[in-house]
Amino acid sequence: MKKLVSYLKEHKITEVECVVCDMTGIARGKIAPVGKFIDEKGMRLPESVLLQTVTGDYVDDESYDALLDEADIDFVCVPDENAVFKLPWTIEATAQVIHDTYDKMGNPIELSPRNLLKKVLKLYDDKGWKPVVAPEMEFYLTRINEDPDQPLIPPVGRSGRQESGRQSFSIDAANEYDPLFEDMYDWCEEQGLDIDTLIHEEGTAQMEINFSHGDALSLADQVFVFKRTLREAALKHNVCATFMAKPVTNEPGSAMHLHQSIVDTKSGNNIFSNEDGTKSPLFYSYIGGLQKFIPELLPLFAPNVNSFRRFLPGASAPVNLEWGEENRTCGLRIPESSPQNLRIENRIAGADANSYLSIAASLLCGYMGMVDDVKPSTPVQGRANETRGGAALPLTLEEALAIMAESSACREYLGDIFTNGYIAVKQADLENYRRVISSWEREFLLLTV
Missing domain, CATH: 3.30.590.10 (Glutamine synthetase/guanido kinase, catalytic domain)
Incomplete structure (x- = not known):
């Protein structure tokens, strides 16, 4: 954290966006005052964050229960000092910090896309x-x-x-x-x-x-x-x-x-x-x-x-x-x-x-x-x-x-956990898509069938 703290002070950062990347590529996380971020040395997020769909919904109950702890516990997010980005468009001086995710025993969370890339590397x-x-x-x-x-x-x-x-x-x-x-x-x-x-x-x-x-x-x-x-x-x-x-x-x-x-x-x-x-x-x-x-x-x-x-x-x-x-x-x-x-x-x-x-x-x-x-x-x-x-x-x-x-x-x-989790997320996306009636259907089927 020493390198990261020096960066935050040097750039007079007042807020930190603590983010992880979900399956879709959406940034999920928390926004914290810089003092709180430094004191806590990271953050915690519920495991279910990594099983959210593009619509913000979650996977079906069977997949949810098979992949996550029944108590809906948190995982530990650790900031990567080499993945810090000062956001130029914010009013307050804000840094986005990408985090890696671990369980309480220090093992990488298998559902994390960033962890999967690190596993391949x-x-x-x-x-x-x-x-x-x-x-x-x-x-x-x-x-x-x-x-x-x-x-x-x-x-x-x-x-x-x-x-x-x-x-x-x-x-x-x-x-x-x-x-x-x-x-x-x-x-x-x-x-x-x-x-x-x-x-x-x-x-x-x-x-x-x-x-x-x-x-x-x-x-x-x-x-x-x-x-x-x-x-x-x-x-x-x-x-x-x-x-x-x-x-x-x-x-x-x-x-x-x-x-x-x-x-x-x-x-x-x-x-x-x-x-x-x-x-x-x-x-x-x-x-x-x-x-x-x-x-x-x-x-x-x-x-x-x-x-x-x-x-x-x-x-x-x-x-x-x-x-x-x-x-x-x-x-x-x-x-x-x-x-x-x-x-x-x-x-x-x-x-x-x-x-x-x-x-x-x-x-x-x-x-x-x-x-x-x-x-x-x-x-x-x-x-x-x-x-x-x-x-x-x-x-x-x-x-x-x-x-x-x-x-x-x-x-x-x-791994089975990532494979099953990713497929479950995309199946949930697919089910949500099937529920929507398209403009093509209204245009060509409404008055003809």
């Missing part, structure tokens, strides 16, 4: 390997939407006009929202978020932010904080920013592209490359692992009903597990690079995915591939959009959850 550490990741986050800017039954509309830019048509890579179209992005960059810099390039994506008012490559846990924290930062910057300018996987009909979905490579901790060399610069056997088996195991872990990449709208026929998302060099139609793309920077880009995850879980899942698939020496398919040279190579991807959340429930790999590496 421990597998790599035991092998003398260190993952290096670089996320790319796509998102849409829209007008503030007060009625969820109404479609989202592009916001008005500096010109006084809303964007129309698709403006891929347009500098002028991105500049329409300069005041918002200036605040976003300033706020990210103030928080130490290592964001890099901003581009206009294919969709109307769809953008992408690239993160610089680095430590997997740090980047997961940064994506978690960035989502909130961008939303706050957008609201300041009377705009909404959304990371929904498919927020607008007939527009491309939004992805979280995950670039990943593995470094040998002793030599510092990229294990995907041989000494002569050729691709190593571990490179190929990592791809094989992604192809074999992504279908079993797909709910960690596509966690919501809306996630699978990216996978509809004709959508721009690569609905396949093919791989190829410089091939954006493949779900697994190998960008052109030097041997030391050789990496794999996993293009399957949606922007709505929990950053801790999607990074953990991608790294775990690659790890299992290397350990089991899984052979990949033949690389694709042309278009891969019409194929579903390797193991086929489930195309609905129901199907994906059923496959995950039967996965021995999930049980072995993620």
